[in-house]
Amino acid sequence: MAKKTSGGAKAAARRPAAASKKPAPKSKTSAPKPSAPKPSAPKKTPAASHAEAVVDLAGEASAMAGLLGWVRKTFEQRPAGTPGHVAVDVGYFASVVALGGNLGLAVSADGVGTKLLVAQLLDRYDTVGIDLVAMNVNDLICVGAEPLTLLDYIAVERLDGKMLTALGKGLHDGAAQAGVTISGGELAQIGAMLRGARPGRAFDVAAVAVGTVPLDRVCTGQDVREGDVVVGLASSGIHSNGLTLARRALLDDAGLSPGDPLPGARGVTVGDALLEPTRIYVRPVLELLKDPRGAQVTALAHITGGGFLNMTRIAAPCGYVLDALPRVPPIFTAIAEAGAVGPAEMWAAYNMGVGFTITLRPGGEERALEVARAHGIPAWVIGRAVTSEQRRITLPGVGLESDDEGDVFRPIGAPG
Numbered sequence: 001m002a003k004k005t006s007g008g009a010k011a012a013a014r015r016p017a018a019a020s021k022k023p024a025p026k027s028k029t030s031a032p033k034p035s036a037p038k039p040s041a042p043k044k045t046p047a048a049s050h051a052e053a054v055v056d057l058a059g060e061a062s063a064m065a066g067l068l069g070w071v072r073k074t075f076e077q078r079p080a081g082t083p084g085h086v087a088v089d090v091g092y093f094a095s096v097v098a099l100g101g102n103l104g105l106a107v108s109a110d111g112v113g114t115k116l117l118v119a120q121l122l123d124r125y126d127t128v129g130i131d132l133v134a135m136n137v138n139d140l141i142c143v144g145a146e147p148l149t150l151l152d153y154i155a156v157e158r159l160d161g162k163m164l165t166a167l168g169k170g171l172h173d174g175a176a177q178a179g180v181t182i183s184g185g186e187l188a189q190i191g192a193m194l195r196g197a198r199p200g201r202a203f204d205v206a207a208v209a210v211g212t213v214p215l216d217r218v219c220t221g222q223d224v225r226e227g228d229v230v231v232g233l234a235s236s237g238i239h240s241n242g243l244t245l246a247r248r249a250l251l252d253d254a255g256l257s258p259g260d261p262l263p264g265a266r267g268v269t270v271g272d273a274l275l276e277p278t279r280i281y282v283r284p285v286l287e288l289l290k291d292p293r294g295a296q297v298t299a300l301a302h303i304t305g306g307g308f309l310n311m312t313r314i315a316a317p318c319g320y321v322l323d324a325l326p327r328v329p330p331i332f333t334a335i336a337e338a339g340a341v342g343p344a345e346m347w348a349a350y351n352m353g354v355g356f357t358i359t360l361r362p363g364g365e366e367r368a369l370e371v372a373r374a375h376g377i378p379a380w381v382i383g384r385a386v387t388s389e390q391r392r393i394t395l396p397g398v399g400l401e402s403d404d405e406g407d408v409f410r411p412i413g414a415p416g
Contacts, residue, residue: 093142106145111206120197129170134278136209145213152185157202221299221314228385234378235355237276241305249339264330295364312406319388
């Protein structure tokens with residue numbers, strides 16, 4: 001199904017009538033008639049223009065309702081008790097289908113989005129394959145599955161062996177980090193359909209990842225309860241979400257070039273920061289699940305587009321108070337300042353430094369921290385679960401909470 005970066009089936013169906021609401025792109029005004037003097041277009045301020053750079057998730061949820069209706073009708077083809085029966089519905093991080101006995105097949109589909117335009121701007125293609133692997137396998141482990149293999153789809157404007165070789169290297173590096181194979185794929189030459197940031201270099205990538213999980217160990221957050229502890233694993237940076245807004249803020253509004261130093265960071269260029277590969281969390285999460293040493297994991301969440309709103313997908317009627325968040329990395333501060341982007345939108349668009357969360361029974365946090373740090377990933381206890389029918393996410397340190405539908409962040413205590 002569609003990728004989570006832009007909402008898609010996962011966001012549209014995470015909970016009934018719950019899709020992240022962001023400002024819809026503004027319609028373009030018609031061009032003046034040739035005989036009339038061309039009026040001076042009012043200069044857009046960052047605050048007025050960045051709404052155009054975000055994805056219309058609320059509109060997408062409505063538009064996809066009909067599509068998902070037909071998709072769910074296919075579930076009738078494999079009723080309960082038959083191989084292929086859908087055991088985890090569309091809308092969670094990954095779906096699970098029954099294969100027979102206690103074995104479940106976990107599947108997830110995702111892409112990299114407009115981060116590919118950054119790769120084109122820099123003419124550097126050897127890292128976005130890592131992102132493609134990461135965006136898929138990080139979703140698979142959220143249901144407790146072990147990723148096994150991945151199929152890729154690469155569409156190009158024009159064949160370029162050097163670019164494809166670089167893409168292949170990134171796919172290999174990502175697969176090595178995740179411990180998976182890439183067992184096949186598809187290459188499509190569709191030059192009539194693709195245009196990008198560099199003539200002849202437009203391309204898109206997507207993938208489907210597959211793994212296995214015992215059906216009696218599928219994790220959808222159904223066992224979360226008040227008092228459970230949340231451990232946050234550090235992101236590597238922006239990952240693969242919100243790149244259109246980031247490019248608009250840094251390159252257009254601030255007038256920076258990809259080779260310029262990133263404001264607030266040492267020895268890092270804007271291009272490097274935007275192209276930093278998405279961190280892959282497979283090995284530490286699987287180690288924790290296979291060797292818990294008393295730790296009991298109750299939920300796993302990949303923090304992507306939507307930020308901590310992704311945590312509202314859990315099945316249990318619980319929300320979270322995240323009152324011990326780590327320092328926000330420079331890339332996000334730079335985007336906010338350059339684009340005049342407010343806190344509510346920033347925290348609903350980006351991971352803000354935490355790329356994955358693990359919810360555990362109290363006492364299990366030390367094991368989770370130990371495993372993460374053993375794999376070189378900074379980690380922190382960032383909050384706790386609370387009883388909440390609305391599955392409200394509260395961020396006391398920045399004065400924000402999710403609304404009643406879990407669609408957006410708003411000031412704490414605001415109505416609705």
